[in-house]
Amino acid sequence: MSTPLCVGAYAYEHTEALLDGRVPIAGVDATFETAPLVSDIFRRTVEGHYDVAEYGLTYFLRTFDLEDSPFLALPIFPNRNFRHSAVFVNTAAGIKKPQDLAGKTIGEFALFGHDPGVWMKGVFHDEYGLTPDQSRWVIGGTDHPIPAFDWVPQPIPDGVDVRHAAEGETLGAMLESGEIDALISVDVPQALLNGSKKIARLFPDYETVERDYYRRTGIFPAMHIVAVPRELAAKADLMTSVYRAFCEAKEIAQQKYRDGALKQHMGAVTPWFSKLFEENRALLGEDWWPYGLGANRRVLDTFLRYHHEQGLSKRLLTSEDIIAPALLDT
Template identity: 85%
Template sequence: MNAKLRVATYTYEHTEALFDGRVTIEGADATFETDPLVSNIFQRTVERRYDVAEFGLTYFLRTFDLDDSPFLALPIFPNRNFRHSSVFVNAAAGIERPQDLAGATIGEFALYGHDPGVWIKGIFADEYGLTPDRSRWVIGGTDHPIPAFDWIPQPVPDGVDVRHAADGETLAAMLESGEIDALVSVDVPRSLLQGSTRIARLFPDYETVERDYYRRTGIFPQMHIVAVPRDIALRGDLMKSVYRAFCEAKEIAQRKYRDGASKQHMAVVTPWFSRHFEENRALLGEDWWPYGVAANRKAIDTFLRYHHEQGLSKRLLTSEDIFAPALLDT
């Protein structure tokens, strides 16, 4: 009898084939759910409403400090992004480089140590000597007020000044007014997209900085993994089927771009996309969005180190601690 699986993930182009049935999970009767707010999927995952679910990497790791950690991960990374582009500053604050954030008040989206925040704090510590305890932190929503996420552990290390924004406050408005000096956020402030001159990026030419970061480190930062309750994660053949299905769906999306290169991607509405694709392919390789432990070990182990150094994990976890055993050799 096939296993019944309730699967939840955002509808990225590399998961679309799972939703429309082009790819199925062998040995499973799977139903797929999504949500416009991926954090809603995270909360329902914590509430154990899914059998297989996309989960923010920091949200997942925080559960390892519970008395009975409920999940293991599959080495599937639905969401990843370079993070130098996630840092915004008040244009009048005189902040021109990461070292200038020492003594500054910095807003952070959603919780202290959201996935982009863990990455960029770790990068700042490694490459610029700026550790989180040298700044003050205000947590909240970028353009919409959000309450504290009370459904996930929110550790704050000793010596770090962290508070939540007041009711009704948004971090983007606080940044424009100068109430905070900088912002780390997965969301770009709407006012910046609309042409505000009061907000700027810390790295104006962030693409060049991020490409250099990849050339030097080989790291393409992951934001999310796929989490599975431990009892299901130990069903090795089933986990291999889930993994293969996500890989196949991703390959369909990637193949579309590889095949489209011969026609200069005439199905894509973005001008000069083919040139951009060529640059990415030359830098990132044929599989520019890899799944599996081997291709992602350095990046994941780096995030695990950052998570521990920033006081968000009580112990330094390893890839062997967090991934389903049957997929450690992927």
């Protein structure tokens, strides 16, 4: 008899084959749901709406400080991105390098320690000696006001100045006006896309910086995992089936690009895409978006260290603490 599961996942190209039914989960009668905003999936996960769900790494890790930590993770990484490109500055603020952020007011999207923020604060600390307590922090929405996410724990470490933006305020407008000096955000400020000269990226040539970061560290930063309730995580065969289905869907998406190289990706609307694909393949390898713990241990352990160092986890967690036991050898 098939096990009924409700699965929440954002509509990426590497989950498309799951959402449209091309890839079934063996032994499972699956219902797939998505949402316009991935944070809506996170909130519904907290509310117990899903059996299996994409979940932001920091949202997931914050539950480990609860008396009854409800989730474990499958080593599936639906969302990952290099994040040097996620740091923006007011061009009149005199910020030319990361060390210049000391003493400045920095906006951060959604909460203190959203996933790109954890990664970049960690990079700032490791590579530039900058710590969060050296700056002031304002939390909010980039181009649309958002309230505090009251459905997730929001620890603030001692000695760090953090406030939420006032009602109706947006971090993008505050950055353009100079009310804040910098911004770490998953969303690019609309003003920058519109050509404003008052906002720039901290790393103008961010692709070169991010490629160098990968060459030096081997880290392709993960933002999200797939979370399951602990009682479900104990069912080894079921977890293996879910993991394999996500892997198969991802492989379909990757193979499309490998096959497309034969015809110089004539189905893509982006000029010179084949050159970009060749460069990425040479740097990142044949499986440039890996799942499984083996290929991602350094990524996970680095994020876990950053999360603890930034006061967002009470103890330093390990990969073994957070991954479903049946998938530790993936």
